[in-house]
Amino acid sequence: MPTRRTVLLTGGATLLAAGGGYMLTRGPDHDAATAALRTPRDPAHFIGLVHYATLAENSHNAQAWRFRETDGGVAILPDLSRALPAADGDHHHLYASLGCAAENLMLAAGSSGRAAAFDFVAEGDGQVAIALAAGGRPDPLFDAVPARQCSRSDYDGRAVPAADLAALEAAARVEGAEVMLITDPAMIAQVLDLILTANTAQVSDPAFTAELKSWLRFNARAAIATGDGLYSAASGSPALPDALGRFMFDRFFTVSAENARYARQVRSSAGLAVIHSDHDTPAHWVQAGRACQRFALQATALGIRHAHLNQPVERTETRPQLQTLLGLGHRRPDLVLRFGYGPGMPRSLRRPVAAVIDARV
Numbered sequence: 001m002p003t004r005r006t007v008l009l010t011g012g013a014t015l016l017a018a019g020g021g022y023m024l025t026r027g028p029d030h031d032a033a034t035a036a037l038r039t040p041r042d043p044a045h046f047i048g049l050v051h052y053a054t055l056a057e058n059s060h061n062a063q064a065w066r067f068r069e070t071d072g073g074v075a076i077l078p079d080l081s082r083a084l085p086a087a088d089g090d091h092h093h094l095y096a097s098l099g100c101a102a103e104n105l106m107l108a109a110g111s112s113g114r115a116a117a118f119d120f121v122a123e124g125d126g127q128v129a130i131a132l133a134a135g136g137r138p139d140p141l142f143d144a145v146p147a148r149q150c151s152r153s154d155y156d157g158r159a160v161p162a163a164d165l166a167a168l169e170a171a172a173r174v175e176g177a178e179v180m181l182i183t184d185p186a187m188i189a190q191v192l193d194l195i196l197t198a199n200t201a202q203v204s205d206p207a208f209t210a211e212l213k214s215w216l217r218f219n220a221r222a223a224i225a226t227g228d229g230l231y232s233a234a235s236g237s238p239a240l241p242d243a244l245g246r247f248m249f250d251r252f253f254t255v256s257a258e259n260a261r262y263a264r265q266v267r268s269s270a271g272l273a274v275i276h277s278d279h280d281t282p283a284h285w286v287q288a289g290r291a292c293q294r295f296a297l298q299a300t301a302l303g304i305r306h307a308h309l310n311q312p313v314e315r316t317e318t319r320p321q322l323q324t325l326l327g328l329g330h331r332r333p334d335l336v337l338r339f340g341y342g343p344g345m346p347r348s349l350r351r352p353v354a355a356v357i358d359a360r361v
């Protein structure tokens with residue numbers, strides 16, 4: 001789950017003891033499930049392409065996407081039954097997540113020698129249309145697809161070399177969206193202020209916390225059963241039985257605890273990355289997702305960790321402040337991430353490919 005969306009389990013030793021066998025944060029079943037997810041598939045086939053697409057970043061790990069084989073390509077459709085009304089009322093993150101999946105899918109196509117052309121079709125609920133043709137080339141970023149994860153760990157404060165920062169900027173540049181990297185401590189501190197302001201509003205919002213709680217998976221059994229959602233161990237929280245996890249969330253998910261965690265994690269990072277786009281439209285939200293996924297894959301390839309901190313772009317009162325602070329003019333700040341060096345975390349799961357195939361023609 002997002003770090004800010006983590007149950008702070010600082011007290012309650014008795015309750016923790018009651019967790020018994022759930023105290024293991026992973027366990028053989030979860031390890032097997034994550035290993036199966038990373039088993040190579042054949043990207044020359046539709047099912048293989050979809051598999052790699054579903055390994056993409058996506059908001060709350062709700063996996064609000066469906067994939068349809070089309071004449072000469074693949075359509076990626078929004079699954080609005082998995083939208084997040086409280087955290088993502090305008091569906092910005094949902095469409096950005098489609099962009100993340102599209103990027104993985106296009107890289108997978110390239111690895112099987114096919115060229116992938118991207119288009120966004122705005123009619124109806126909108127959809128990504130990927131046209132496939134002969135003549136593509138493998139991109140080294142594809143190798144990072146199975147390894148990438150959002151690492152919600154504390155980092156070690158080391159700076160990222162200038163050449164690697166340049167590689168991140170170059171990788172994240174797509175039509176209509178790009179990344180701004182922030183390494184100046186004074187500017188990081190100002191963005192952190194906005195993160196904490198927005199986080200305070202979110203943690204204080206009953207609708208937001210109720211929605212978040214419904215996507216939390218408090219133990220490996222729950223994460224495996226649904227194949228979606230925010231697995232507690234992926235954010236460094238101990239695994240707990242469902243009822244105990246919900247109780248602890250109600251008790252310990254507080255503004256002060258979450259803000260302290262975010263402040264510590266930002267200060268441990270080498271820098272912040274803000275994805276921004278030309279316009280505030282679903283087509284550009286998708287492009288922002290593509291830029292984000294490419295940033296994440298390039299970071300992974302360079303041994304650099306990353307995690308999201310999207311509070312200031314999710315709240316309508318802080319987003320314009322961030323826009324002004326960063327001098328973005330009319331450009332929309334889409335996503336905020338931190339990056340740096342640090343340990344990996346237990347991985348999040350995905351639903352089976354069969355669950356996200358749209359068979360309608």
Ligand SMILES: Cc1cc2nc3c(=O)[nH]c(=O)nc-3n(C[C@H](O)[C@H](O)[C@H](O)COP(=O)(O)O)c2cc1C
Pocket residue numbers: 001002003004055056057058059060061092093094096097100148149150151152229230307308309310311335347348
């Ligand atoms: C549009 C978007 C918004 C996200 N927002 C957050 C966030 O605010 N906090 C966070 O910790 N993770 C956030 N994430 C990361 C997802 O929670 C993560 O990708 C998902 O749980 C799957 O985990 P994985 O990326 O490690 O495979 C976001 C991802 C996307 C694509």
